[in-house]
Each structure stands twice: as structure tokens, then as C-alpha cells.
Amino acid sequence: MLKNRIIPCLDVKNGRVVKGINFVDLKDAGDPVEQAKIYSDGGADEICFLDITASNENRDTIYDVVEKTSKKCFVPLTVGGGVRSVDDINKLLSCGADKVSINTAAVENSKVVVDSSKKFGSQCIVVAIDAKKNEDKWEVFTHGGRNNSGIDALEYAEQMEKNGAGELLVTSMDRDGTQVGYDIDLMSKISSKVNIPVIASGGVGNLDHMVDGIKLGKASAVLAASIFHYGKYSVKEAKDYLDSKGIPVRI
Amino acid sequence: MNVTIVDYKSGNISSVINSFEEVAKDKVNIEVTSDLNKIKSSDKVVLPGQGSFKSCVEALNNINGLKDILNEFAITNKKPLLGICVGLQMFADIGYEETETKGLGWIAGKVSKIDNQNGKFKLPHIGWNQINIVKDSKIFKDIKENSHMYFVHSYEFIPEDKNVISATTDYSSNIVCSVEKENIFGTQFHPEKSDKMGLKIIDNFINL
Numbered sequence: 294m295l296k297n298r299i300i301p302c303l304d305v306k307n308g309r310v311v312k313g314i315n316f317v318d319l320k321d322a323g324d325p326v327e328q329a330k331i332y333s334d335g336g337a338d339e340i341c342f343l344d345i346t347a348s349n350e351n352r353d354t355i356y357d358v359v360e361k362t363s364k365k366c367f368v369p370l371t372v373g374g375g376v377r378s379v380d381d382i383n384k385l386l387s388c389g390a391d392k393v394s395i396n397t398a399a400v401e402n403s404k405v406v407v408d409s410s411k412k413f414g415s416q417c418i419v420v421a422i423d424a425k426k427n428e429d430k431w432e433v434f435t436h437g438g439r440n441n442s443g444i445d446a447l448e449y450a451e452q453m454e455k456n457g458a459g460e461l462l463v464t465s466m467d468r469d470g471t472q473v474g475y476d477i478d479l480m481s482k483i484s485s486k487v488n489i490p491v492i493a494s495g496g497v498g499n500l501d502h503m504v505d506g507i508k509l510g511k512a513s514a515v516l517a518a519s520i521f522h523y524g525k526y527s528v529k530e531a532k533d534y535l536d537s538k539g540i541p542v543r544i
Numbered sequence: 545m546n547v548t549i550v551d552y553k554s555g556n557i558s559s560v561i562n563s564f565e566e567v568a569k570d571k572v573n574i575e576v577t578s579d580l581n582k583i584k585s586s587d588k589v590v591l592p593g594q595g596s597f598k599s600c601v602e603a604l605n606n607i608n609g610l611k612d613i614l615n616e617f618a619i620t621n622k623k624p625l626l627g628i629c630v631g632l633q634m635f636a637d638i639g640y641e642e643t644e645t646k647g648l649g650w651i652a653g654k655v656s657k658i659d660n661q662n663g664k665f666k667l668p669h670i671g672w673n674q675i676n677i678v679k680d681s682k683i684f685k686d687i688k689e690n691s692h693m694y695f696v697h698s699y700e701f702i703p704e705d706k707n708v709i710s711a712t713t714d715y716s717s718n719i720v721c722s723v724e725k726e727n728i729f730g731t732q733f734h735p736e737k738s739d740k741m742g743l744k745i746i747d748n749f750i751n752l
Contacts, residue, residue: 294673294714295672295695296671296673297671298672333739363558364566367559367740368694368738370559386556391556413594414594414595414599415668416696417555417594459670459696460670488660489667489668490668490671513666513671
């Protein structure tokens, strides 16, 4: 039976790990390579690096981090943040990333998703959707949550599947950093709309939120940063808890 | 001993390289190349594969003489070869991803899209799934039944002769996830991304 995945995410800035509250107020907390190794040894099903401020800063440090991590961790490694072009994707994959997540570039130029999934295969193309609720719909935001594209998130998700995305990483902007739980409504609506796996992100504060994200939000995988990073729970505790709630996990 | 990972420009093979180097340490020489003479003279060959069946077969055909050298290595000389993901799928006679494409024809059978039962199962089949070992395979030494392996694929290999199947995994139906035919080995899952159990399979292959 296919297991639901738990994916710790490390927000990386200038080669160091940070995790912001609602994308601002950053705290520095550690070396990403060591952190990733701790997570993979602890049973993380995948590791995700998000180079958060990469869109407007020098991002060469991430290549070095990816290269070092991929020599130590033998679970899938997803890298996102500031990925603009097929060349960027190629460079990250060559450094040892297994998947690349594309956010702003996928909104601005759908050709990036079409071309990269053809060139490298859908399996390594994750489209990251930052969505914020506006009355009765969700809109897609770009540039680390700063710009509203006005695009309907559900329609966008469907389009990205057609364009060749292998997975969707869906982050609720309203919930990110709040620790009040994933936006279940958003997750389940997108997951029902597409036939590719959805990774739920944004807002997890306790392990019941993960259970809800999978059971109610129909997510194939749940992504979390703060609750793991600041030691509130270990990956193993999360898995044991999900297991006790009848969710299939790799233990 | 020399183990060659065939670099035929079929997507990202850095994880395959990293995992083999991690397992081999200084004991075994890992070569990453498309050089025909080096492949010919190596003791073992790894054939990775990412992307579509069609794109991988085309990439193989783009390197003059590579297909012949692989045939000679695996079929004539019967030296150990491990295919990973689309590397395994290419053992088949034919694949149906994008368009109908001829495979290497080493193990009779076809590669078709996984039946997702009208959307009941999401595709690609991504994530950790358990393997059911259906016959002893040399690469499964010390690998327990129901071990978790990492999968990413939408197409499955359906061999004609079921005796070549060494493991299956349950997703929509019983999907073939490992084969062994004499000196030819293949895994649909990614041992290079399957943590300790995956590295053990790589170790088993290196130590054949």
C-alpha cells in the first residue's frame, strides 16, 4: 500500500536555515545539511529545501547546500525558491536535487513547466501554489507571497497538471506560520480537482493537523517546517501518531 | 572491480551516482560514462532512466553503438546489469508512453500506463510503497518482505514470462517492481532514494 508522506521543509537563506512567520520575521536556526541528515535518519520520507528569498538575492549558496546534502541523504530531495528557467532546474538537478518546485515562474511563463517536464520528466517537476482566500475563491500569489496574480487557484491547479507537473505543493498563505492547521477546504478542493498528488503546506501546528490534512484534505503528503524544526515533535513521533490514527505511513 | 553507470543524457542521474559512491566507498571503482570501450570492459553496468520510455530509448539510440555494446554486455557476455526505473522498463519489447516505441527486447513484454481505475488512484505513483518478494533474487539478500521503497512512475512493465518477476507492489493492481532474468536485474523503484534498504540493494548488486 502506498504510504502518506511526511516532508520536513527547511527554509534556507544564504545557505542557512530560517523559518519565518507569515514570510517575515526570520530567525536563524542551523546548518541545512546537518538538519536534513537528522531528518532523513529520523524517518523523513523526503526533504524539502525552500530558498525563500532567492527571487531577489544571490542564490548560488543553495547549489552548494544541495550538493552536500545529496551526498548524505538517500531520500528524495526537493528544492524550490527562485527557480526561473529550465537552466535553473537543470543546475539544481545536476547538483543532486531529485525534484524542483516552481512557483512564480510557473505563473509568469507556463512554458517553463511544459518544457521542463518534457526535458526532465514530470516526476521531478513540482508546481508550488501559494494561495490566499478572497471571498469565495482562492487566488494564486507569486514572489514569496508578495504579489497577487488574481488567478483562480483551482483552475490554475488543473492547468498545471495539464502542463506536466508531477505534483502540486499547495500552501495556504492565510495559514502559513499561524500553526492553526492546514486550509482543509483548499486542499480537498484542489486534490479532488486533479489526478496528481497534492502536498499540503502552511499552518500545521500539531499532529492532528497532519491527520486532518490527509484524511479531510485528501493530501498525499504533508509538509511542515516549524513543528519539526523547533523540536516540538520529531518525525518519528509524527509518524507514530498518524499510524495510531489509521493513516498508512512508512515506519 | 569496475561498475559503470551509463550516462546517456536521460535526465538526472546524480542521485544514482551519489548512492553508488556511498556504497562503493574505496573498494569499488564507479565510472560514469557513455564511452563504449569503458562500458565493454567494466564488470557491472547500471542503466538508469528518467523521463519517458520514448525519450530514454531515443537518448540511448543517439549514442552511436551504445545499444550494441549493451546487448553484447548483457546478452552475449551475460555480465550483470541493473536497470533502474525506465532503465528497467527498456528491457521490454515495446513501450506505449507518448507513442509506441521499441525497447531493448531483453525480457519479452510491454510497458503500459498503470490503470488508475478512473481516477481512483493518483498518477504518478509517487512515494513509499512496500514490496512483496515473490522469488529469491540475488539483489534482495537481507532485504525483508514488505520493505518500503521509493517509487515515481506512471507506467508499468508487464513481462510475458511471470517467472522473471522477483517482487511486486500493490498500487491499483499488483505492479511488477523488480525482475531478475539470469544476469539481468531491474527495479521499478529507486534504490538510490530508498534510504538504508535501497542502499543495501545497491550493495547486493555491487557484491554479486
